[in-house]
Amino acid sequence: MKGKSCRGNRICFGRYSLQALEPAWITARQIEAGRRAITRYARRGGKIWTLLNVADNSGARKLMCIRVIGAAGNQRYARIGDVIVAVIKDALPQMPLERSEVIRAVIVRTCKEFKCEDGIIIRYDDNAAVIIDQKGNPKGTRVFGAIAEELRGLNFTKIVSLAPEVL
Incomplete structure (x- = not known):
């Protein structure tokens, strides 16, 4: 998973996306892990609290x-x-x-x-x-x-x- 979408080979999800680094099959577990990370980042607005x-x-x-x-x-x-x-x-x-x-x-x-x-x-x-x-x-x-x-x-x-x- 890469940060905010801005270029290249990406599946866009608003400002957030997944990027294929090499050709391969993605499992449902990997997609779910990426979705959770994206929504966590979106929910806190990019801020990491101390x-x-x-x-x-x-x-x-x-x-x-x-x-x-x-x-x-x-x-x-x-x-x-x-x-x-x-x-x-x-x-x-x-x-x-x-x-x-x-x-x-x-x-x-x-x-x-x-x-x-x-x-x-x-x-x-x-x-x-x-x-x-x-x-x-x-x-x-x-x-x-x-x-x-x-x-x-x-x-x-x-x-x-x-x-x-x-x-």
Whole structure:
């Protein structure tokens, strides 16, 4: 299967298609696999959403970022300290937060390196966020893992005070 249709020997399906790379018989299973991949791509509009770990004890384990709202301007990528809108993809049972709930969170760790004001470059092992309420206070009572010092200057002092290590 190739991406969007634009040229050559293709069976067109709107903007999406299958391409024959060599003459051969295609099984029904291969056609069905291609159809599923095409509809999955069409359904999400070509966007691949980011999965984040949750760095607190609010009950959620994984988040899927759907919108960056706390960034300067109309920014596509979230950095440390940006507020995002996310959907809970994995949650612990019998906790106040459930799967498929839309929440706000603040990014506390990213795999993409960033430069501190004193010139040090920091890169974390995972992308993580802390779930917050409308006022910016964390919903959990503990924060796991190291977080960046820059959160203190962005008025997330409660999150900084709950963290075991601040870099």
